[in-house]
Amino acid sequence: MKFFLPYLLLLFFLFTSLDLTAQEIYTLKGTITNASSNETLIGVNIIIPEENKGVVTNEYGFYSIKLSKGTYTVEISYLGFQSLRKTITITEDTSFNTALTEGSENLDEVVIKSNNEGLNIKSAEMSVNKLSINTIQKLPVVFGEVDIIKSLLLLPGVSNAGEGASGFNVRGGAVDQNLILLDKATIFNSSHLFGFFSVFNPDAVKDLKLYKGGIPAKYGGRVSSVLDIYQRDGNSKEFKAQGGIGVISSRLLAEGPIVKDKGSFLIGGRSSYAHLFLKLADNPNSAYFYDLNTKLTYTINEENKLLFSGYFGRDVFDINQNFINTYGNSVLNLRWNHVVSDDIFTNLSLIYSDYYYGLTLDFVGFNWDSGIKNLNIKYDFNHYLSDNFQLEYGIHNTYYEFNPGEIAPIDEDSGINYFKLTNKHALENATYFSVEHNISNKLTAEYGLRFSNFFRLGQDSFNEYANNEPINYNSVLDIYEEAEPINQRSISRSEVIKTYSNLEPRLALAYSFSENQSVKASYNRMAQYLHLISNTSSPTPLDVWAPSGPFIKPQILDQYALGYFRNFKQGKYSLETEVFYKDIQNRIDYVNGANLIANNNIETIILNGKSRAYGLEVLAKKNKGRLTGWLAYTLSRSEQQTPGRTPAESGINNGKWYATNFDKTHDISLIGNYDYNRKWDFSANFAFQTGLPVTFPTGQYNFNGINVPVYGDRNSNRLAAYHRLDISATYIPKPDKKDGLKSSWNFGIYNVYNRKNAYSISFRENEDTGRNEAAKLSLFGIIPSVSYNFKF
């Protein structure tokens, strides 16, 4: 019965729809594009003032709205574009496609630039961070490299575990709990060069949204956040190119029509040249990354469109051919947009995504390959039932193949035996529906339900353990030990060895007191079936993703958020405040001393725990005028607890709650952008954060010649507070130039007052004196940078 519930509800909504179409109501639908490139625009506001109703274009620029017979004004507005007003007479179902012109000719009218980042008071959507690519490109960044994830860190609720840590943490969640979608395909590792850069080429990105809470039912599979990134489609009007030359990397992107106004291509590449510097130093080592973004778009007719996108990125570390480490994501995605009827828009996606990790250690004579592959089908429907009732529903299916690793001797002389860790397979399915419902003029709701299933499929050498306990507690030594399997068998891949099903309700409500202020509340439950656990301070590319199964349960999140939202002076200023509480069951952690490299039985080194996080977020913004910017403040706590399975066991940290590695009590960002004139633009940002939790030694002893520190409770100490100020200036030599080469320069200084922020504190023996000492490592002192960007 549980299984059929979503379908029954779907039927209910379809009947509601039939009822509505019985009246004399017509549909106005269409696609909104960028006039210069034909690229579709996401999130364009379409407002019918006479009826006091409106709609927003979806991820593919499509909108649909119900109107009764009559003549209407249609107002279309979008960030950075000139608004459009048109009178339309409706006597039948009508198509209205239109293109907006970029408003950049009128730079003094800064209004246009940021009004999209103003607040939508009425919508039930909350806990969402949006940043336009425009804003991101102006923020000061380290080495002058524009970076999407680094920019997100300046918003409340988003942080990371220090300057050189991979990924990002949302509302106290772990890095692997973020669902990162690039054109709907899952990206498993969002970082290049240990997290100094993210894998997204900003030139190729059209739009992005980060959901921290109130996550709609169309998303699932991760418990902390969703970062939904859309690549640009490419210009189907004329050939264009853009690029940039920076201190660390250079980029080049080309786009143009394949069939004018119908088909377009986009290809963008980016590569770092850090290896050049290494090579110059007469050193055969290299460390570099590169990535490639591609997109092909073809509009067959008004009802059908095909989109093909690809991403390929790699990091390579090569130390004298002795140590070679390569890792990265690759993604291929074919999508078919189909307008079934005036009020039903569908998208079918076929996705292949792959995360690869390879390691060659010449001195050990060893090759290691590992990765995770998945095949994904998503069929999503947007159903515009009425102005007050929009429905989204769909089905997602994913097939996973986990290759935890294969170790092979590098040549005949190698002392290594061939060894293959067992491949694992799983199937993840989900059915969802999600409703945007304007209950009254003041009350709007977004609610939905996701029903997810996870089927762990058969594998070779499946281990069975006595009492089903893959890990034993040694009460004498107070340590956990791997249990010896009592039986090992091969199970056919067509057999399901473990099934999990979860109903994930989502609910968000907004009540607006007036045009300018509202309160919003949301609840969401989510399930995560894949786990990436690290036994180091931040995940490494080496960490293995493990699927849920007989010994690992899915993580289940419950999140509650409550917020107050207000616009001041017609949206010139805005204020968002939210409090949240979240609770995650089945967060696993490694036991002390777990050896996870090439471990075939992850279940023998983990314990089941839980985590929780709570906090307050404030975001005050100035959206209009020459000076724009924001103040973001987060007060939060993120903790984990891994108790023993019985009271006699000690668990991890004696079963006590401890702060996660990325817990920051206070996190403040202040960002300002000043449009001085049409040539010069200045930005500054200041960040202050509580120091990260660390564990300091409380004593020492010597055993067999090894100096061993004695530690207190995990993460019970803190690094000194982190703060820094960055500034940057953008210079456009010829702002009036319409054709040909348009260029700009970006000058920046990172960490202006050269604060030696502690990146880590390590404890060691001084080689000369033999005394123990504490050494602070700081990563980035003051760093000036310059980059040159061009377009033609």
Add this chain to the structure above:
Amino acid sequence: MKYLSNIFILFLALNLSSCEEVIDLDLEKSEPRLVIDASLIWFMNTSGDYQQIKLSQTTGFYEEEAEPVTDARVIIKTDTGEEFIFEYENQGFYVNSEFNPKFEENYTLEISYQDEIYSSSSSFVPVAGIDHIEQNNEGGFTAEDLEVEAFFTDPAGEDNYYLFRFSNFSTSRVSLEIYEDEFTDGNQVSASYSNNELAVGDEIFITMEGISKSFYNYLFILRSQGGDNGGGPFQSQPATVKGNIINETNPENYPFGYFRLSEVDSTTYIVQ
């Protein structure tokens, strides 16, 4: 994980603005605990009659001298009724020169200190022995240092664990390496020692000790806790590592250290 830390540090070295400085940092001091270093070493083809056990107390992290324990009573008993009393000598060392090492004998260590009884039992782990030594100049992370390799043949069909100790008499530096045969079972493999200070003429004393799986795991954690992992994102989570010795009187007041018995092969090599 060590390799990852290495490339990470290499990457940091690229970034000229990173810097490291020694800081004054006040640390809390935990209550002192007993530390028992009871490693009984039986050199191949010797009588193994001289054995020593070292007792000390934990000290504050910045303190220089270990606190020796001088007033404990140390006895090793066998299941067959033999008793070896270890007499206090100096600097925390307790010695017995009439020890009788045997394989397939179970030894029980008993220490009484400050009215509490500490105990543990274990038996000797045999070792395969060193086949020969080779030398090359492709050692270290950059493959440019001198390297000394000790070759040995792992017995096939059983799980073996080894502790190698390379003591450089010329620089008084000691390097410990642990090995398991999970991926090398039955093969001739080598343990290697190299660092950028290794020079021609250095005299290196190499020992190969047979150890149990649990002692291997213990050393594995201990080494990851040692100060040498440089911090940063690939730092291991610090943890309290208890050994195999329990306090029978008051389990809460557990000791640190380990009781283990190893057969050992050794050789001396002069770097050429």
